[in-house]
Amino acid sequence: xxxxxxxxxxxxxxxxxxxxxxxxxxxxxxxxxxxxxxxxxxxxxxxxxxxxxxxxxxxxxxxxxxxxxxxxxxxxxxxxxxxxxxxxxxxxxxxxxxxxxxxxxxxxxxxxxxxxxxxxxxxxxxxxxxxxxxxxxxxxxxxxxxxxxxxxxxxxxxxxxxxxxxxxxxxxxxxxxxxxxxxxxxxxxxxxxxxxxxxxxxxxxxxxxxxxxxxxxxxxxxxxxxxxxxxxxxxxxxxxxxxxxxxxxxxxxxxxxxxxxxxxxxxxxxxxxxxxxxxxxxxxxxxxxxxxxxxxxxxxxxxxx
Amino acid sequence: xxxxxxxxxxxxxxxxxxxxxxxxxxxxxxxxxxxxxxxxxxxxxxxxxxxxxxxxxxxxxxxxxxxxxxxxxxxxxxxxxxxxxxxxxxxxxxxxxxxxxxxxxxxxxxxxxxxxxxxxxxxxxxxxxxxxxxxxxxxxxxxxxxxxxxxxxxxxxxxxxxxxxxxxxxxxxxxxxxxxxxxxxxxxxxxxxxxxxxxxxxxxxxxxxxxxxxxxxxxxxxxxxxxxxxxxxxxxxxxxxxxxxxxxxxxxxxxxxxxxxxxxxxxxxxxxxxxxxxxxxxxxxxxxxxxxxxxxxxxxxxxxx
Numbered sequence: 001x002x003x004x005x006x007x008x009x010x011x012x013x014x015x016x017x018x019x020x021x022x023x024x025x026x027x028x029x030x031x032x033x034x035x036x037x038x039x040x041x042x043x044x045x046x047x048x049x050x051x052x053x054x055x056x057x058x059x060x061x062x063x064x065x066x067x068x069x070x071x072x073x074x075x076x077x078x079x080x081x082x083x084x085x086x087x088x089x090x091x092x093x094x095x096x097x098x099x100x101x102x103x104x105x106x107x108x109x110x111x112x113x114x115x116x117x118x119x120x121x122x123x124x125x126x127x128x129x130x131x132x133x134x135x136x137x138x139x140x141x142x143x144x145x146x147x148x149x150x151x152x153x154x155x156x157x158x159x160x161x162x163x164x165x166x167x168x169x170x171x172x173x174x175x176x177x178x179x180x181x182x183x184x185x186x187x188x189x190x191x192x193x194x195x196x197x198x199x200x201x202x203x204x205x206x207x208x209x210x211x212x213x214x215x216x217x218x219x220x221x222x223x224x225x226x227x228x229x230x231x232x233x234x235x236x237x238x239x240x241x242x243x244x245x246x247x248x249x250x251x252x253x254x255x256x257x258x259x260x261x262x263x264x265x266x267x268x269x270x271x272x273x274x275x276x277x278x279x280x281x282x283x284x285x286x287x288x289x290x291x292x293x294x295x296x297x298x299x300x301x302x303x304x305x
Numbered sequence: 306x307x308x309x310x311x312x313x314x315x316x317x318x319x320x321x322x323x324x325x326x327x328x329x330x331x332x333x334x335x336x337x338x339x340x341x342x343x344x345x346x347x348x349x350x351x352x353x354x355x356x357x358x359x360x361x362x363x364x365x366x367x368x369x370x371x372x373x374x375x376x377x378x379x380x381x382x383x384x385x386x387x388x389x390x391x392x393x394x395x396x397x398x399x400x401x402x403x404x405x406x407x408x409x410x411x412x413x414x415x416x417x418x419x420x421x422x423x424x425x426x427x428x429x430x431x432x433x434x435x436x437x438x439x440x441x442x443x444x445x446x447x448x449x450x451x452x453x454x455x456x457x458x459x460x461x462x463x464x465x466x467x468x469x470x471x472x473x474x475x476x477x478x479x480x481x482x483x484x485x486x487x488x489x490x491x492x493x494x495x496x497x498x499x500x501x502x503x504x505x506x507x508x509x510x511x512x513x514x515x516x517x518x519x520x521x522x523x524x525x526x527x528x529x530x531x532x533x534x535x536x537x538x539x540x541x542x543x544x545x546x547x548x549x550x551x552x553x554x555x556x557x558x559x560x561x562x563x564x565x566x567x568x569x570x571x572x573x574x575x576x577x578x579x580x581x582x583x584x585x586x587x588x589x590x591x592x593x594x595x596x597x598x599x600x601x602x603x604x605x606x607x608x609x610x
Contacts, residue, residue, distance in 0.1 A: 090489075184395075185530075185533060185534070187532045188532055190530075205513065208513035209513070209514075209525075209527075211530060218530060218604055219605070220527035220528075220530070220605050221607075222514075222525035222605075223525075225492045225516060225523060225525070226492060227492045228490060228493075229490070256607075256608075260608070260610070262607075263609065299524065300524070300525050300527075300605055302526075302561075302565060302567075303565070304565060304598055304599075304602060
């Protein structure tokens, strides 16, 4: 089934305890569509970049089967740029530079050929823009998934609450779940957030795995304990891309299938952090993905006699 | 099979955001033996208390099948007393009072009837005392499990390293694993700690579950997301008691059985935090335990097609 991803395509400059990069390709929608490309063939992108965005990077997306018809190029503009530095523990980071550039006036145009999409993934961006995208769909997708962050809770909570009413599934981290709900217990937080609109909620806990909530049902997905986390940038988006890519490929939005999708998403995220930026997730084989998923099975399976 | 637990039996005074207690029964060995009592019948205790320790509390242990022949009562002494206050998030606490009292000169005497025990559980205490206990066993138990804490890494690292060489399995939390190994990655930390002696390592991550390491094998056990954590005191000891109690009851120390034991230990710990002190774990039925274990199965099972 078809997937439409709307979100940022950007330049990132990263610094971790292991080294630093010049401007490399980044952005939520980049990671999401690249991760989803291993699962779904109809992989449509809506985003905006500036005239400084290299053709090779667009080709990279296209080579992974990403449809870039909806990638707007503002010739006279500059691409969104983010620069960050990770602390020694790799769990926290400082933002050094944020230049919104062409993202500041992003007015997402949905190409006619994208209409009728089955799955819609709204990457982390301004909540009012996320709402606009949903309103611009001529038919309602089977599943709308939204990613957001604490920034929008601080500066655009009303807009965020409005778009939450319109989506089926949201994905946030544990601290954001606590902030959004005002509850410390993640179980209570999940209940309150699901009352805000989305029937399903994924709480990402980084190295501690992820929780999937739907009504009274809960699933706990482990994270693979890694020898080394080289660069966490994009791990959350890669997780989301693997998750919704798997759902789109199977066209099954049952709770049981979402559990599988979380494992696939976690497997993709575990690759992402092994190298800088998108380096690892642009060069995966199906065999590597299957072997990694088997690692998750081995990691968490047990039998009560 | 028989289990011998050596550790503290104490008074605790607790304060959490939900309320506070006067002196109630606490101590590592109390939680361990109570939790183990739901699994194993040969449940032997070595500990020391003062003349102020009420007979009813000893009866409570005995009513749960705990053999208190090795519970030394120092008539003129006072029982070990710990008082602590939990912060709002329940993950951190301040120690208000620590009175070692009779624990200060604890010289553990192993009753003759305890010799030949199959399983030995060394609750968190002075490493030199833990070593002494092993040396006082006339035959080597099938499995020796040790709990310890950051305090001993700070003030008695050499003694701790000496006793680590003599045990099969240790259980510590994630921060302690990092401190003991000097590695941030838990996978690297585990490798280093296993090189210090124990073939098997459990890293407890509280609300994030637990990791079991043995050679190249890893198992990730989830924690049950709870609506409310009322009082975390004793959760780690209750986990250890459920774990080793299950191992002792099945007399099977294979990796597969340790996975099951971790689930039983986690189930016991999830009960422990629901009420103050030992209140919840002294009143459990086998049906409640089985139902809780089933919750863990539901929480973490998935099938890759």
